[in-house]
Amino acid sequence: MAHAYTPGLRVTPQTxxxxxxxxxxxxxxxVSQGDSVTRDQVVAHTHLPGNVTTLNLVNILSCTPEExxxxxxKSEGDPVEAGExxxxxxxxxxxxxxxxxAPISGTLENISKITGQVIFRAPPRPVQVQAYxxxxxxEILPGxxxxxxxxxxxxxxxxxxxxxxxxxxxxxxxxxDQILTPDQIDDSCADKIxxxxxxxxxxxxxxxxxxxxxxxxxxxxRDSDLRDLLGYDLGVAITGTENIGxxxxxTEGFGPIxxxxxxxxxxxxxxxxxxxxxxxxQIRAGVLRPEIIIPASSIGEQAEKSDHPGLIxxxxxxxxxxxxxxxxxxxxxxxxxxQTVESETHVRVLEVEFDNGDRAIVPRANVELIEE
Amino acid sequence: MDKLDVIIATDCGSTTTKAILIEKKDDIYRQTxxxxxxxxxxxxxEDVTRGVLNAIQEVEELSGRQILxxxxxxxxxxxxxxxxxxxxxxxxxxxxQMMVGxxxxxxxxxxxxxxxxxxxxxxMDILASNDGRLPHEKIERIRQLRxxxxxxxxxxxxxxxxxxxELAEFISAAxxxxxxxxxxxxxxxxxxxxxxxxxxxxxLGDKTALTISENIRPTLEAENLGPARHVIHDLFLExxxxxxxxxxxxxSWTGAPIMPTPGAVGLMMQTVSKQQNINVVGVxxxxxxxxxxxxxxxxxxRTVSANLGMSYSVSNVLAExxxxxxxxxxxxxxxxxxxxxxxxxxxxxxTTIPQMLEELQVxxxxxxxxxxLAFVQHRALAVGxxxxxxxRTLSDVFDQSAGGESLIKMRDLDLLVGSGGVLSHAPRRMxxxxxxxxxxxxxxxxxxxVDSIFMMPHLGVLSSVNxxxxxxxxxxxxxxYLGTCIAPIAQGKIGALCxxxxxxLPDGTQSGTLNIGDLLHFPLEADQEAHIxxxxxxxxxxxxxxGRELNATVKGGTAGLILDGRGRPIVFAENRPQRTDQxxxxxxxxxxxxx
Numbered sequence: 024m025a026h027a028y029t030p031g032l033r034v035t036p037q038t039x040x041x042x043x044x045x046x047x048x049x050x051x052x053x054v055s056q057g058d059s060v061t062r063d064q065v066v067a068h069t070h071l072p073g074n075v076t077t078l079n080l081v082n083i084l085s086c087t088p089e090e091x092x093x094x095x096x097k098s099e100g101d102p103v104e105a106g107e108x109x110x111x112x113x114x115x116x117x118x119x120x121x122x123x124x125a126p127i128s129g130t131l132e133n134i135s136k137i138t139g140q141v142i143f144r145a146p147p148r149p150v151q152v153q154a155y156x157x158x159x160x161x162e163i164l165p166g167x168x169x170x171x172x173x174x175x176x177x178x179x180x181x182x183x184x185x186x187x188x189x190x191x192x193x194x195x196x197x198x199x200d201q202i203l204t205p206d207q208i209d210d211s212c213a214d215k216i217x218x219x220x221x222x223x224x225x226x227x228x229x230x231x232x233x234x235x236x237x238x239x240x241x242x243x244x245r246d247s248d249l250r251d252l253l254g255y256d257l258g259v260a261i262t263g264t265e266n267i268g269x270x271x272x273x274t275e276g277f278g279p280i281x282x283x284x285x286x287x288x289x290x291x292x293x294x295x296x297x298x299x300x301x302x303x304x305q306i307r308a309g310v311l312r313p314e315i316i317i318p319a320s321s322i323g324e325q326a327e328k329s330d331h332p333g334l335i336x337x338x339x340x341x342x343x344x345x346x347x348x349x350x351x352x353x354x355x356x357x358x359x360x361x362q363t364v365e366s367e368t369h370v371r372v373l374e375v376e377f378d379n380g381d382r383a384i385v386p387r388a389n390v391e392l393i394e395e
Numbered sequence: 396m397d398k399l400d401v402i403i404a405t406d407c408g409s410t411t412t413k414a415i416l417i418e419k420k421d422d423i424y425r426q427t428x429x430x431x432x433x434x435x436x437x438x439x440x441e442d443v444t445r446g447v448l449n450a451i452q453e454v455e456e457l458s459g460r461q462i463l464x465x466x467x468x469x470x471x472x473x474x475x476x477x478x479x480x481x482x483x484x485x486x487x488x489x490x491x492q493m494m495v496g497x498x499x500x501x502x503x504x505x506x507x508x509x510x511x512x513x514x515x516x517x518x519m520d521i522l523a524s525n526d527g528r529l530p531h532e533k534i535e536r537i538r539q540l541r542x543x544x545x546x547x548x549x550x551x552x553x554x555x556x557x558x559x560x561e562l563a564e565f566i567s568a569a570x571x572x573x574x575x576x577x578x579x580x581x582x583x584x585x586x587x588x589x590x591x592x593x594x595x596x597x598x599l600g601d602k603t604a605l606t607i608s609e610n611i612r613p614t615l616e617a618e619n620l621g622p623a624r625h626v627i628h629d630l631f632l633e634x635x636x637x638x639x640x641x642x643x644x645x646x647s648w649t650g651a652p653i654m655p656t657p658g659a660v661g662l663m664m665q666t667v668s669k670q671q672n673i674n675v676v677g678v679x680x681x682x683x684x685x686x687x688x689x690x691x692x693x694x695x696x697r698t699v700s701a702n703l704g705m706s707y708s709v710s711n712v713l714a715e716x717x718x719x720x721x722x723x724x725x726x727x728x729x730x731x732x733x734x735x736x737x738x739x740x741x742x743x744x745x746t747t748i749p750q751m752l753e754e755l756q757v758x759x760x761x762x763x764x765x766x767x768l769a770f771v772q773h774r775a776l777a778v779g780x781x782x783x784x785x786x787r788t789l790s791d792v793f794d795q796s797a798g799g800e801s802l803i804k805m806r807d808l809d810l811l812v813g814s815g816g817v818l819s820h821a822p823r824r825m826x827x828x829x830x831x832x833x834x835x836x837x838x839x840x841x842x843x844x845v846d847s848i849f850m851m852p853h854l855g856v857l858s859s860v861n862x863x864x865x866x867x868x869x870x871x872x873x874x875x876y877l878g879t880c881i882a883p884i885a886q887g888k889i890g891a892l893c894x895x896x897x898x899x900l901p902d903g904t905q906s907g908t909l910n911i912g913d914l915l916h917f918p919l920e921a922d923q924e925a926h927i928x929x930x931x932x933x934x935x936x937x938x939x940x941x942g943r944e945l946n947a948t949v950k951g952g953t954a955g956l957i958l959d960g961r962g963r964p965i966v967f968a969e970n971r972p973q974r975t976d977q978x979x980x981x982x983x984x985x986x987x988x989x990x
Contacts, residue, residue: 245735257710346751
């Protein structure tokens, strides 16, 4: 097996990042390679096919589907206006004439001689894709989108809800273990991304939403609060399309849990700077974690290490399952043989020394490396 | 057929690619070595063959046999070098995702669903003329889903044309795009009223890659799922697989067509059922989904519960089953908010394992409910044909059934097979047996087994090449027999007499009474047999009929013989403290957990 541990989320003060910005269907790219773009700039647009409306004319005209073409005033492909006559009967007495009007404006797409159904399509709907991050266009995907590149700080969260947004970071907590309270959130949070240390309670998230904050970041969230926030119990971790008024990102997990010191320090040192965030999380195939990107961050000069040393003695880690959930410590031993833990499971383990000097044996699968 | 002495088989799952080596020794096929490596369908590799080569390399290292020459699989085998054939299954990239359509939801709609599920697909939606949605809602739904493939059926031969053509018109109006690759047309299989084929061709021929197959429901009384399933497998290879990263290369390596993983497992189940002449139920519980397979009286059914699993979908199990149903299996009290947070943390960090005993017990409780719910869904689909006009005799006058009875008759079940992490890797085999019994609640005499390393996909595709090799390995290396469960069908007050028993075990005969609520355990090794006599109470059926004595010879296994008098369905104590005592007692009898 490749890795018996979870590689850990990326948390780095300075790195080179690329983001693919792609249309759902083929369209037009409106920027060029080498262009400098801002987060809210449109980089590509297209038109999605309009909605379809159907009308079964045989019932209205009292004819058979085969006879239908004889009554049609419009042909397949013709443009139509809402209310415009599209078919009519031709009785001997005009009083008995039945006229069918187009239900929508658009195009008459299909007339079926089998079912008697006529299909109308509304005009195409425009769709735009924005750059999302401040940076440079490094590649054009012809007709589909672009790749935008930037350097800056990059923090991956563990779970989020809500889509892409941006605004200045507004760090309120002084320490990563502080829990935000509603009275700390006020109108000064408008259009900003609020940062707390520990748990984000429902009251705090609601207050941030009322204060028009665009996003809120913290260490943890209680599942019961998440359920109340969304209005339903989230069964499968595929998020990003929730329409809850702001984007919520937690960096550590569910329950009260302090934000990792390094994550908190990066966010604090960038307080007031513009950040782009996304709450989209997908844990099935093609893992997607929520992210915080702070372009052109001036913190630190070091580039991101490309090769992580992996699980070695002295490596900093966080335990991600009970007991010791959320505790941070250093690897003190990596015994190679399988060991039996309390549940009688035979697993590869490691010995960890926590910040308070306590030592514990933990399955390797239950730790997450923290990049230093 | 050419010589077939050495076989390498892989299953490319969504997270790991598993390779096994099968060798013929002394005229018997045995599975000898296995290796695994992370699947490499996604970035940064985007080439499935990398993971396959890595997994095969592990087999090479363990076996000492050279199988690869660079990136080429050496064929045929010579002495300690090469293999005679390479075969594979695949469920990477989310498996095969299909949308199906039929005129009447409960008739052709259900037949289309069974056809797609049996071929190994996940059914994303069932489109039907009577599904209650307005035309524009149907069209919007088709457009949103982006399936890999659409199966359209509807109308018996000579029946309705307009309804099925109307569905085709909706598909045409939606102009759906396939999930992979923007430059090719969506495969659509038409398997409905043959008289409508020409109109369907006219409606969908230009916009989709249309294939016309035999009607899956030529008459109301008959289902003909085989031909359309073959078309699904062909299109899966030609269109879906060929678009996924690296699969063109992989297809060129294999000596038999690549099958969707659940399709291969289904084939193996059918082969076993046919060869041993038994009724089988199998389950594979994964992180995201749970597959249930059944073969009763030669009728094969498969269902997939897309959001019931032990990691990615674990919180959905809690949402669907409800906290009370999960906690009824746990012999201690736990704070609800805390439990919810723990389960969500498992969802977002799916690779963690329970270190504490309490956590293991909660996880196995969730597994029981996931398995139970998946089986409920399976029973709902594994039914006889609806809409059949049965000839009724005088004796049927009082029988109000309208067709569509469940094909799953637990009393006739011979073998229950489990697989998937939580069952295969349980620290004690008895825990696996207990989870299977509690979730499926077998009736009468049922043998229990576990596929310890999930070899069934490999053997399924092997059975399409060489049935004998597949069944020999299945019997000798694939299954670990857990033992036998004997459960009288009883209802009553806890403590009331259920049956008298006498069991002839290798070390002597044991006899006694089995009361409602009792669970008894008798050790019996896998190669041992016991003769059992059960004299049930008047209103109790031990498997031979109500009140009738049951005499049978049963086989053992790692968990031995379990006499289950807890009732069907299991009778739980009414209040929480009594229920906790009850669960603790059952755990102690079976020695499920360390004390």
